[in-house]
Amino acid sequence: MSADPTQVLAFETDCHIFDGCGFPAPGLHSFLFKPLVGDGDSNLYFNKTMLLALLGSVIIIGFFWAAFRKPKVVPGKLQMVAESGYDFIRRGVVYETIGKKEGEKYVPLVVSLFFFVWMMNVWSIVPVAQFPVTAIISYPAVLAGIVYILWVSLTFKRHGFVGAFKNFTGYDKSLGAVLPLAMFIEFFSNLLVRPFTHAVRLFANMFAGHTLLLLFTIASWYLLNGIGIAYAGVSFIMVIVMTAFELFIQALQAYVFVLLTCTFIQGALAENH
Amino acid sequence: MSQLLILAAETENPLIPPIPELVVGLIAFVIVFGFLAKKLLPNINKVLDERREAIEGGIEKAEAAQTEAQSVLEQYKAQLAEARHEAARLRQEAQEQGATLIAEMRAEGQRQREEIVAAGHTQIEADRKAASQALRQDVGKLATDLAGKLVGESLEDHARQSRVIDRFLDELEEKAEAAR
Numbered sequence: 001m002s003a004d005p006t007q008v009l010a011f012e013t014d015c016h017i018f019d020g021c022g023f024p025a026p027g028l029h030s031f032l033f034k035p036l037v038g039d040g041d042s043n044l045y046f047n048k049t050m051l052l053a054l055l056g057s058v059i060i061i062g063f064f065w066a067a068f069r070k071p072k073v074v075p076g077k078l079q080m081v082a083e084s085g086y087d088f089i090r091r092g093v094v095y096e097t098i099g100k101k102e103g104e105k106y107v108p109l110v111v112s113l114f115f116f117v118w119m120m121n122v123w124s125i126v127p128v129a130q131f132p133v134t135a136i137i138s139y140p141a142v143l144a145g146i147v148y149i150l151w152v153s154l155t156f157k158r159h160g161f162v163g164a165f166k167n168f169t170g171y172d173k174s175l176g177a178v179l180p181l182a183m184f185i186e187f188f189s190n191l192l193v194r195p196f197t198h199a200v201r202l203f204a205n206m207f208a209g210h211t212l213l214l215l216f217t218i219a220s221w222y223l224l225n226g227i228g229i230a231y232a233g234v235s236f237i238m239v240i241v242m243t244a245f246e247l248f249i250q251a252l253q254a255y256v257f258v259l260l261t262c263t264f265i266q267g268a269l270a271e272n273h
Numbered sequence: 274m275s276q277l278l279i280l281a282a283e284t285e286n287p288l289i290p291p292i293p294e295l296v297v298g299l300i301a302f303v304i305v306f307g308f309l310a311k312k313l314l315p316n317i318n319k320v321l322d323e324r325r326e327a328i329e330g331g332i333e334k335a336e337a338a339q340t341e342a343q344s345v346l347e348q349y350k351a352q353l354a355e356a357r358h359e360a361a362r363l364r365q366e367a368q369e370q371g372a373t374l375i376a377e378m379r380a381e382g383q384r385q386r387e388e389i390v391a392a393g394h395t396q397i398e399a400d401r402k403a404a405s406q407a408l409r410q411d412v413g414k415l416a417t418d419l420a421g422k423l424v425g426e427s428l429e430d431h432a433r434q435s436r437v438i439d440r441f442l443d444e445l446e447e448k449a450e451a452a453r
Contacts, residue, residue, distance in 0.1 A: 028287055043293050050297040057301040061308045068313040071320040073327055079317075086317060108310035116305050137287060138294030143302060200288070207287065 016225035023222055026214035031135060031207070052133045056119040064115075089114050089258065097262035102269055106262070109150070113143060114258040121206055121250035124213070125243050132206035132250070137199065140257075144199035147261045152191075154268040167268070198260055205253045209246045216242055407452045415445060 015021040038045030067082030075083060089111045094103040120139060124132035134140050155164045165171075170186035172179070216238040223232035419441050 028285065031287060032285065043291075045293060046297075049294060053294075053297055053301040054304075057304045060305050061313075064309060064313045068317045071317050073320055073324045083317065083321075086314070108314050109306065111314065112302070112306040112309045115309075116302050133298075136291070136294055138290035138292075139298040141290045142295050142298040146299075146302070203288075 015222060017223050017228045018225050021222075024218060026211050026218060030211070030214055048131065049133050049136050049139070052123050052129055052131065053120065053139060056116070056123060056133065060115050060119050085115070086111055093255070093258055093262055097259065098266045098269065103262070103265075106265055110258050110261060113147075113261060114254050117143065117202065117257050118251060118254035121254060122247075124206065124210055124246055124250060132210050134202050134253075135206040135210050137203045140199040140202040143257070144195050144202075147198065147264060148195040151264040151268050154265060158269055194264070198257070198264075201260075202253050202257050205249060209242075209249055213239065213242050213246060404449075404452060408449065411445075411448050411452070415441065415448070 015024055017023075033047040033049060034040060035045035035047045036051065064082060067078045071079055090107050093114070094107050094110050097103070098106060117134060117140075120133035123129045124135075152164075155167050158164075159167050168187055168190050169183035170190075171183060175182050216235050220232050220235040220239060223229070223235060419437075422437065
């Protein structure tokens with residue numbers, strides 16, 4: 001059991017530099033969790049990321065429940081904080097991209113998406129949890145999938161079948177002879193690549209961020225021997241710097257995710273040229 | 274052993290989503306979306322609208338108050354101007370009335386003075402007439418008296434004669450004195 005690198009934290013071992021012990025570098029195995037409940041071979045199991053995902057939902061709802069359950073015209077502190085977050089997404093993202101009139105309908109979805117993604121990202125630096133849920137592709141994929149379904153169905157609803165096809169392919173007569181090629185590329189890029197990049201952008205950022213944090217954290221421990229202590233100090237400073245940087249990236253990626261969502265919806269609602 | 278597990282892990286593609294995580298992710302997100310969309314965001318939207326209305330109402334009230342204050346100020350200014358005008362008019366009138374009164378009184382005084390003077394003149398004239406009338410009568414009577422006396426007394430004595438005349442004249446003066 002103790003040899004399983006997916007379940008053992010680097011500093012739970014006595015592996016140090018100059019001890020003839022190789023660097024226990026983080027890798028894909030750092031993103032695999034043994035089920036807490038159930039069997040990993042079947043599809044019936046419950047692991048850490050699921051626990052964090054559900055716990056994150058509870059935290060988001062708890063926060064907004066406390067803030068918005070009985071909102072007041074003259075807000076308290078908590079309500080003010082929640083309101084500014086809500087207002088930032090509503091005004092700063094939805095109204096800015098889709099517009100106030102058409103965007104109002106999508107505000108709850110976008111606000112939920114933002115806070116959900118943010119919370120899942122923030123797990124990365126919450127002590128004990130310390131794992132970004134969105135670094136497991138399933139979570140970004142399901143969110144990007146919801147946006148994709150909404151976007152495609154909206155496009156069909158707004159433009160009809162032919163109009164939607166033109167929308168997807170970026171149909172533009174002025175392109176002349178290049179038009180078939182452009183349409184092919186656009187179709188491919190929009191319908192097939194877009195949802196993939198939407199999910200992977202978030203996933204890869206959090207994956208890389210977590211790997212970096214792991215790398216410096218493990219290195220801090222691994223180097224803690226002899227002259228290596230000096231390097232361990234540098235590595236530890238990097239842990240702190242990267243943690244602060246991750247805090248920024250977590251919010252930024254959540255913002256980018258909802259901004260793209262709004263851009264897609266806006267594209268679906270926009271008139272064909 | 275650990276090397277083997279790492280190899281095993283690397284055979285898993287991190288871009289292929291495990292199904293159970295997909296399901297749990299969907300459930301977690303739907304829970305959040307459900308609560309926010311159905312209950313919490315409508316709650317806060319209502320309050321935000323109320324707040325906006327309250328603020329707009331406040332602004333409207335302030336504007337109304339300002340307009341009223343402005344109109345009251347204008348009214349007040351107008352009234353003040355009117356009052357000033359009225360006061361000036363009254364002063365002017367009073368001055369005019371005063372001047373008229375003075376002129377009237379002066380005229381009255383003049384008239385009374387003239388009346389008095391005229392009355393004085395008339396009186397004097399009447400007195401003079403009465404005096405001359407009385408004098409004439411007295412002179413006649415005195416002449417008669419004198420003539421009578423002259424007849425009774427000797428006229429040879431010049432001194433006596435002149436004494437009689439003197440006495441006569443004295444009497445005459447006395448008479449005139451008495452008559453006055």
